[in-house]
Amino acid sequence: MSERIRLALPGKGALEAATMNFLAECGLKVRRSNPRQYLASMKSLPDVEVVFQRAAxxxxLVQSxxxxLGITGYDILAEHRGYGDDVTDEVEEDEEVLVLVKDLGYGSCRLVVAVPETWIDVSTCADLWHLVGYYRQHKGRGLRIATKYPVLTGQFLRRHNITHCKIFSPHGALEAAPLTDTADLIVDLTETGTTLRENHLKLLEDGVVLRSQSCLIGNARLLGQDAHALKMTEIILEMIDARVQARNRSLLTAYVSCNDQELVQQTCARINQRLKAMGISTEFRLMTPDDGAAPGSYTISGVARVGDSAPELLEIIAVLRAAGATHVHVTPITYRFTESSVSVRALRERLKRLR
Known part of the structure; x- marks a missing residue:
């Protein structure tokens, strides 16, 4: 019997719920009889053992x-590795932890520099640089910066030539630090910026340290040496890729009454030209006639991003109706498999370079 491979998932908070929902959508539903249990399994992949841990x-856990495999926030991984997006391929190839899928499509947020809104003359990192000099000259100290990401914060500041700052990680909510005068500014995660504004903080115009989202990571050594672990990983990547490709996409099927197949093809071409002129990427094609279809009836179909915009969907429907199409069916797509999985192909190429 093959040894089970372990997949580490976030065990608390919004990231836990979002991860469980996402895996279920991918056909990788996690079976957990008790929310307090740290171990769980997947019915679809019995050789995968799930362990719940703090996302941080x-x-x-994966590096050791x-x-x-593991799913966590890209911000957490970047702080752990000591660098963010500004990294060369050569550095990544030396890493023990590989990013298998950088963006799983949920948990999006930004790591940003936020300053008191009373600092009306500070709106960019250049302004912050000037303020550092003012603090040193008139207050005899550097700026105090509260953050849970000291490594990424330090790198960001150095890129903007901002030095002589005290970076520290306080307990509790960072937004309160400037209000209680324990810090001058903060570097924190935000989704919409609402919490920052409610605490009288504002984002610098060029103060985005890192854009983050949930990501899938893997241990390079295990995947390179254990064929069974690699096989399980490729299955997971295939299902994730197929689900991500299908997200917000639906199959539109319309029926056209006509006795001439060539005329239907011309109608289909006009529909596509009209949609292209409207900036809509959906392309319709004539389906192979069904032996059981009614005489003089043809079917055309196309894939559209329905979930993104209801008005765009109705624009497509209007174009189909104007061309004489009837009974337009909209069927959500669960999975969309391409010629080959991009993530699987990328993993194989990276493992080859590591050998």
Whole structure:
């Protein structure tokens, strides 16, 4: 019997719920009889053991090999590795932790520099640089910056030539630090910026340290040496890729009454030209006639991003109706498999370079 591989998942908060929902959508539903249990399984992949951990601990767990795979926030991984997006391929190839899918499509947020809104003359990092000099000259100290991401914050400041700052990680909510005068500014995660504004903080115009979202990571050594672990990982990547490709997409099927197949093809071409002129990427094609279809009836179909915009869907419907199409069916797509999985192909190429 093959040894089970371990997948580490976030065990608390919104990221846990979102991850469980996402995996279920991918056909990888996690079976967990008790929410307090740390171990769980997948019915569709019995050889995968699921372990729930703090999201902050998952990169180290994968790096050590205690888990072959893990899902966590990209911000957490970047802080653990000591660098963000500004990294060369050569550096990534030396890493023990591989980013298998950088964006799983949920958990999006930004790591940003936020200053008191009373600092009316500070709106960019250049302004912050000037303020550092003012503090040193008139207050005899540097700026105090509260953050849970000291490594990424330090790198960001150095890129903007901002030095002589005290970076520290306080307990509790960071937004309160400037209000209680324990810090001058903060570097924190935000989704919409609402919480920052409610605490009288504002974002710098060029103060985005990192854009983050949930990501899938893997241990390079285990995947390179264990064929079974690699096989399970490729199955997971295939299902994730297929689900991400299908997200917000639906199959539109319309029926056209006509006795001439060539005329239907011309109608289909006019529909596509009209949609292209409207900036809509959906392309309709004539389906192979069904032996059981009614005489003089043809079917055309196309894939559209229905979930993104209801008005765009209705614009497509209007074009189909104007061309004589009737009974337009909209069927959500669960999975969309391409010629080959981009993530699987990328993983194989990276493992080859590591050998």
């Amino acid at each position: 601990d998952i990169p180290a 090999g205690d888990a072959a």
